Amino acid sequence: MPRTSRAAAAFRPGLSTVETLAALALLAVVMASTMPVFVRHGRLLADSRQERVAIEELANQAAWLVALPVDRRAAALATLAPSAVAARRLPGAELTATRGPSPLGDRVVLNLAWHATGRREHPLSLAVWLPAPPEGTP
């Protein structure tokens, strides 16, 4: 190679093809790594929607229990089931209730679990205090 060409190659400004391609590859890797962020965002959005439906479901069940005559309360608690909306929106929804006396009346704790991260181990709960049933009522 002539001296002038060697000098030009050594001091040329700009990027070689390899450098350009390496930079583009790095850029592509960085952009691809943002994809999980989108997926996670979508999951968070779905989780917040499910939380709202679950909160409403527990409040609705509490309203049903409040309006129920005392003599039908035990049977209603035994056959407690998620509503159609909750069953549709919360995969694997399970509604349970625990009942016990308290100084304020009949204390019922509603628990709603569904297939979501941590919601099987820690179901959403709502405590309701209902008028105590008369003596002899189950």
Next chain:
Amino acid sequence: MKRFHHPLHRRGMTLVEVLLTITASTMVVGVAGGLLHRALRLEAASRGALQGERTALVLARQVRADIRAARTVACTADGLPADVVLRVQPAGEAAIVYRAVRGGLVREQAIPANRIAREAFSFPAAVRFESVRGDGVVSLVGTGGGEPGEGPPIDIEVVAALGAGARLGEDQP
């Protein structure tokens, strides 16, 4: 002019190098554009969805409070006008009317000085509302969305227990 800048000694790129670079650049720009488009759509969808969730919670709280304090509650089956979803008559106050409008519900109540207080509950998609009578309760049910371009489906069900002494049906003066 310096020697290595002389046009005769300038090193250029071959045609293959140029084509390779253009192809790679096009791909990267395409991916970047797709990501940007997706990010913008996601941002808009998230904003709408979260606003809808928040509105649903506020609406549920308001409906429960109104029905708990009501003397009479009239539902869709009680022959309300076509655009009225729920009519609640509190004791000693003007009636509260939940009216279906484009994009949601409006709560209206006459207040002194011939004015009407209006509160709008807007959703990102068209939601159809109806009220249903139950055994000592009233349910407000809303469904909508889920169609292409309408965003995620919206399911609203608010069950509210009637207060003591309240009854279902139109108010009898």
